Amino acid sequence: MTARTPDSARDIPEATVARLPVYLRALTSLAEDGTTTCSSEELAASAGVNSAKLRKDLSYLGSYGTRGVGYDVEYLRYQIAREIGVTQDWPVVIVGIGNLGHALANYSGFRSRGFRVVALLDADPRRHEEVVAGLDVRSFDDLESIVAEHDVSIGVIATPAVAAQDVADRMVATGITSILNFAPTVLSVPDGVDVRKVDLSIELQILAYHEQRKSGLPTAEVLS
Amino acid sequence: MTARTPDSARDIPEATVARLPVYLRALTSLAEDGTTTCSSEELAASAGVNSAKLRKDLSYLGSYGTRGVGYDVEYLRYQIAREIGVTQDWPVVIVGIGNLGHALANYSGFRSRGFRVVALLDADPRRHEEVVAGLDVRSFDDLESIVAEHDVSIGVIATPAVAAQDVADRMVATGITSILNFAPTVLSVPDGVDVRKVDLSIELQILAYHEQRKSGLPTAEVLS
DNA sequence: GCCGTTTTGTTCTCCCGTTCACAAACTCCT
DNA sequence: AGGAGTTTGTGAACGGGAGAACAAAACGGC
Structure with missing residues (x-):
């Protein structure tokens, strides 16, 4: 609606959305190193992805590169930040101030990346x-009252598992529509509410599965 | 090799591997409630997935259900645990004892789910x-010396971003082959080493993207 | 002003994962 | 014992994402 949104901003694939923050971080890192321009090859290496994938991802946002030259680091960084919506700070509430809640509250990366714990x-x-x-x-x-006062739409759950569903229900009732869940529980929420889950032991178990395979098969691990 | 492994245990799809820990947790939860048998429908609801997907996932492990009846909770739980490799404890080292490291060290879910912080x-x-x-x-x-003494193969990195690559390199050098990385950095490791990444601000940024969309489009959010 | 070089943006193909739908198989009731 | 009712396991269709390969476009040198 502003100027440069030919409603092309529609339906960015979910896999791409998940990578945009990675690109954003890589660009910020490049900018801090004084780099002003980079090719898709360089940026892809910095983000740990295939350069073709990177270019395809960026093409969903628009044509922000220059053929034969590459991308302007600062310009692209801003475009991605705008697309994600982190050009302004999002207010966030954290529920459950145990060990993990402490760590989250003190995590400086939130503030510097578009979020403000209120x-x-x-x-x-x-x-x-x-x-x-x-x-x-x-x-x-x-x-x-806090949600109303600060117009919060994102909530973080760092409570024990038994409390998580109750907290989620209350959050939804107050108008929160995005939840980041650290409790090891499957939350059920109404349509229109997004939930993302971070589960430490699940990640470890996935690693354990592959680890078990490695020790089983001595030297058959020669992927391309 | 024991009895019921007609080398069918090969190549379980990665997406399935990522869900097995979820099923494991759901089964444990059902067992604690006193449930001894469950249908794929019930288990799927408990795990938050489609029942067809659940059945297909389980079919990669073998035929552990009974048609017309369902699955024996305890039996299936053990089979999945064995497949993942968490019937015995995996020793784990945590590097970086800041806020997050503290929280991880105190997280009781590790011990109860097949891991032991050494x-x-x-x-x-x-x-x-x-x-x-x-x-x-x-x-x-x-x-x-710790890795050698306890035969550690899984390491957790909870350091600041700048230190993460160095830590990873040292870990790999000592023989660690699976890394869970909480630092906001892309790690480069040799082939044969698995890395999984957990990034708090990336998760929030993904939520922010969808949140931005919601506020933009008033009442167009009527998915199936 | 033109040509070669570089790099983006995009098309096409392949593969993985999801879902539907149904046959096989087991239980229960009569 | 046989049939009705359930529920698993799987074949097949479908959709989306990954990667290769190429055309379009910008720059630089002559």
């Missing part, structure tokens, strides 16, 4: 005395 | 005085 909530009253990362830990009952 | 390492000598989760934080230089 509140830390915990159901345990003993935690309400704490100050973590410069924020008071507040009662879970404050969720609704 | 050492915590950090490059900062000031951290070596600490005891976290009942383990001394030791010098990163001890990596090699």
Whole structure:
């Protein structure tokens, strides 16, 4: 609607969306090194992907490169940030201030990448005395007022598994429509609410599967 | 080789491998509820997937169900655990004992799901005085001897981004062949070494992308 | 002003994963 | 014992993503 959105911004493949943040980080890294221009080959190497895949991904956003030259690092970085929607900060609430919640609250990468933690909530009253990362830990009952006040649409769940579904339900009820879930539970939410799950032990188990295979097959691991 | 492995255990699709831990958790949950038998429909609902997909996934492992009846929860649970390789504990080292490292070290889900943290390492000598989760934080230089002593093949990187590649290189040099990387960096490792990446801000950015779309399109979000 | 070189954007093909739909097989009831 | 009802396991169609290969376009040298 602004100027340069010929409604081409439609339906970027999910696999591409998942890689855009990687490209964004690679571009930021290149910019910090003083690089002003890069080819798809360089950027792909920096992001750890195939250059053809990178070019195809970028083509969904538009034609932001110059043939024979490459991409302007700063320009492309801004275009991707705009596409993802991280040119401005998203307010985020974190629920569950245990070990993981502490780590998340203190994680500086949120702030620097388009997110701002506006509140830390915990159901345990003993935690309400704490100050973590410069924020008071507040009662879970404050969720609704905080969401309303800061217009929060993204919530992070770092509670034990048993509490996660309840927290998710409350979040949805207050109007949160995107949830990042660290609890080892399958959340059920209504249509229109996005949930992404990060599960540490699942990742380890996937590694264990492949590890088991390696020790089983001595020297048959010669992929292309 | 034991009895029921007609070398059919070959080439389980990667997408299936990634879901097996989810099924395992769902089965454990069902078993704790006292359920002894379940249909693919029930298990699929519990795991948050399509029942056809579940059945196809399980069919790669063998025929562990009974037509007209369903699956024996305990039996299937054991079969999946055996396939993944978590019937015995895998020793794991964690490098980088900052906020996230603390949280990982204290995460009880590791121990209960087939993993045992055998050492915590950090490059900062000031951290070596600490005891976290009942383990001394030791010098990163001890990596090699620890890996040799406990026959470690899985390493977790929870360091700042700048240190991650160095840590990975050292890990690979000591014989570690599976790495779970929490640092926001693309690691390059030789063939035969598996790396899985968990990146908190990337997950949030993916959510932000969809969130931006939602606010843009008022009521066009009526998927099937 | 033209040609060779470089690099993007895109088309085409192949492969993996998902889903549907159904036959095979087991249980239960009569 | 036989038939009705269930539920698994799998063959086949379908859709999406990955990678190769190439045409289009911009730059630089002469």
